[in-house]
Amino acid sequence: MGLLSRFEALRNSVAHSRDLLPFEEELLSGIAGEFRNRVTIYMSSQDPTGDYFARIDSVTDSLGNCIDSFPPDPMEHGVSLRTGAVLHPGDTITFRSAVPTPQGRDLTWWVLPTRDTDNPRYTGRDLDIVWRVSSADVAARRDVHLYMKSSGPYHRVNTGTDGFDYCATFIYTVLPGEDSAPATS
Known part of the structure; x- marks a missing residue:
C-alpha cells in the first residue's frame, strides 16, 4: 500500500499537471515494475x-x-x-x-x-x-x-x-x- 500511496502522490493528475522530473519517472517505473513482478508471481501460480x-x-x-x-x-x-x-x-x-x-x-x-x-x-x-x-x-x-x-x-x-x-x-x-x-x- 505504501508504493500505491507514493505512486498516487506523484501522479495526482488534478493537482500535478506538470511533467514528471527524471527521477520521478524512474521511481514510477520502478513501482510499476514491482507490481508487474508481483502479478507475474501470482500468474505463475495460476499457470503451472x-x-x-x-x-x-x-x-x-x-x-x-x-x-x-x-x-x-x-x-x-x-x-x-x-x-x-x-x-x-x-x-x-x-x-x-x-x-x-x-x-x-x-x-x-x-x-x-x-x-x-x-x-x-x-x-x-x-x-x-x-x-x-x-x-x-x-x-x-x-x-x-x-x-x-x-x-x-x-x-x-x-x-x-x-x-x-x-x-x-x-x-x-x-x-x-x-x-x-x-x-x-
Missing part, C-alpha cells in the same frame, strides 16, 4: 507451466496498440489484436516487449513476415523490434507475428525443429502509397 516456459506480459507497437493479456492456459500460445491501423510501404513500426523470464533464461525473438532470407533473431528480455513495411506487405489483412522463445531446452509449443513459447500477432491493413494509386477514368 509458467516455471518452465517464458510468458509475454505485454507487447506494444509504436502506434499505441497493446496486447497485455496473454492466457495462462498452457494450450494457448498466442494472442491476436486487430489494430485497425492502415500502413503504407516505407512506414516503420517498433514493437516493445515486457517479459518475465523463468529461471533467468535468455530470450530470442523473431518477426514474421520477413523478407530477409536469414530471418533475423533478437536477444533480450525487454527490447524493441523494428518492422519496416514494404510493398510486399500490401494486403487488406497483414498479420505480423512476434515469436518468443527462451534459451531453455523445452518450449510451450514444440514444432519439431524449432519451438517457441509465445506469439503476439498484430493485424494491420497495408495499402500502396499515393504514388502507386490506380488510375481513374
Whole structure:
C-alpha cells in the first residue's frame, strides 16, 4: 500500500499537471515494475507451466496498440489484436516487449513476415523490434507475428525443429502509397 500511496502522490493528475522530473519517472517505473513482478508471481501460480516456459506480459507497437493479456492456459500460445491501423510501404513500426523470464533464461525473438532470407533473431528480455513495411506487405489483412522463445531446452509449443513459447500477432491493413494509386477514368 505504501508504493500505491507514493505512486498516487506523484501522479495526482488534478493537482500535478506538470511533467514528471527524471527521477520521478524512474521511481514510477520502478513501482510499476514491482507490481508487474508481483502479478507475474501470482500468474505463475495460476499457470503451472509458467516455471518452465517464458510468458509475454505485454507487447506494444509504436502506434499505441497493446496486447497485455496473454492466457495462462498452457494450450494457448498466442494472442491476436486487430489494430485497425492502415500502413503504407516505407512506414516503420517498433514493437516493445515486457517479459518475465523463468529461471533467468535468455530470450530470442523473431518477426514474421520477413523478407530477409536469414530471418533475423533478437536477444533480450525487454527490447524493441523494428518492422519496416514494404510493398510486399500490401494486403487488406497483414498479420505480423512476434515469436518468443527462451534459451531453455523445452518450449510451450514444440514444432519439431524449432519451438517457441509465445506469439503476439498484430493485424494491420497495408495499402500502396499515393504514388502507386490506380488510375481513374
